Amino acid sequence: MKLLLHACCGPCSLEPVRVLREEGVEPAILFANSNIHPREEYDHRLATLREWAATEGVSVAEGRYDVRDWDKTAGAIGSAALAKALMRVARKEVAGATGAAGPAEAGREAAGAAGPAEGTAAATKAEAAAETEREAAxxxxxxxxxxxxxxxxPDARAARCRACYRLRFEEAARYAVEHGFDAIGTTLSVSPYQYTDVIEEELDRAAARHGLDSVFRDFRPYYDEATRRSREAGMYRQNFCGCRLSDTEAQAERQLRKAMRAAERAAHAAERQAQEAKRAEKRAERQAYQDKQQRKHAILKAMRKQMKDQVKEENREDERL
Structure with a gap:
């Protein structure tokens, strides 16, 4: 079987090529990814793929790079979904706060009103509510x-990705027919962040339309090994799927994680300050108690001395008499 393997990048090609070779299949790679944005990113990924493939003796061909096709299909779906989401965000900002007790306050009230067992569960809910509150902040x-x-x-995002897969697999299928391949496959399924079922459906669809066999493999179990190998090899590893929309989503996720970490640090700092204030209060109470005891001891000591002095004076008086 002569297999054309659609590849999205170098790191994602490592394990699929190894697995296929172990099955007795020698794949040729096609880099057909009009979704990748910007052009510099596209060139960087292609160069990384070619450099690795040369060391492994794997042939690499480049498909068409036409971002206009992607913008008219997957890009249009994604842009429309983003515009709707932006409107929802704007409406929420205009609506403002309702004034009702937030989830964290509700959780704290429940924890205070419940019994021991219920209080533990309510406290857990309050912690989850506080986490939700921090995420919102x-x-x-x-x-x-x-x-x-x-x-x-999520459904709109899945539809965008489906259109993107379809565009790239159609390109791969056309290339396969033109160059005498029997089947097409893809490395996209190595990523746990992709829609694996949709990838299989679209790969099968493209292969059937062009009279080819579909060689789908769920490569997700090999993701960790691909990550390890690519890092050890010093390969360029991108931090977003490829398109301009996934770039924005990845930026948003990174910034949210950063803001969440900052909020968590702030929350922990407030907790530490509260704990330190309690410890300081306890220290002050202990010091006040010690001071009180010292004063009592000093008074008792002075009284005992006074009594001793008085007894001595009385004894001296008796002697004089």
């Missing part, structure tokens, strides 16, 4: 466009 620090990227409807 962290989200509020993000630019509205980044907040909207995180609020995109």
């Amino acid at each position: 962290a989200l509020a620090t993000l630019d509205p466009r980044l907040r909207a990227a995180l609020a995109v409807d």
Whole structure:
């Protein structure tokens, strides 16, 4: 079987090529990714793939790079979904706060009113509510466009990715027919962040339309090994899927994590300050108690001395008499 393997990048190609070779299949790679943005990123990924492939004796061909095709299909779906999410974010900002007790306050009230067992469960709920509150506060620090990227409807995001897969697999299938391949496959399924079922459906669809066999493998179990190998090899590892929309989503997720960490540090700092204040209060109470005891001891000592002095004086008086 002559297999054309669609590849998204070098790191994601490591394990699929190894596994296929162990199965007795020698794949040729096609880099067909009009979704990748910007051009510099596209060139960087392709160069990384070619450098690795040369060391492994794997052939690499480059497909068409036409971002206009992507913008008219997957890009249009994604942009529409982002615009809707941005409107929802804007409406929420205009609506403002309702004035009702927030989840964290509600959790604290429940914890205070419940019995021991119920109180533990309520405290856990209060902690979860506090975490939700911190996330909401962290989200509020993000630019509205980044907040909207995180609020995109999941079904719309899946539809965008489906259109993206379809565009790239169609390109791979056309190339396969033109160059005498029997089947097409893809490295996209190595990533746990992709829609694996949709990838399989679209790969099968493209292969069937062009009279090819579909060689789908779920490579997700090899993701950790691919990560390890690519890092050890010093390969360029991108931090977003490829398109401009996934770039925005990745930026939003990174900034949210950063803001959440800052909020958590602030919360822990407030907790530490409260604990230190309690310890200081305890120290002050202990010191006050010690001071009180010292004063009592001093008074008793003075009284005992006075009594001794008085007895001595009385004894001297008796002697004189």
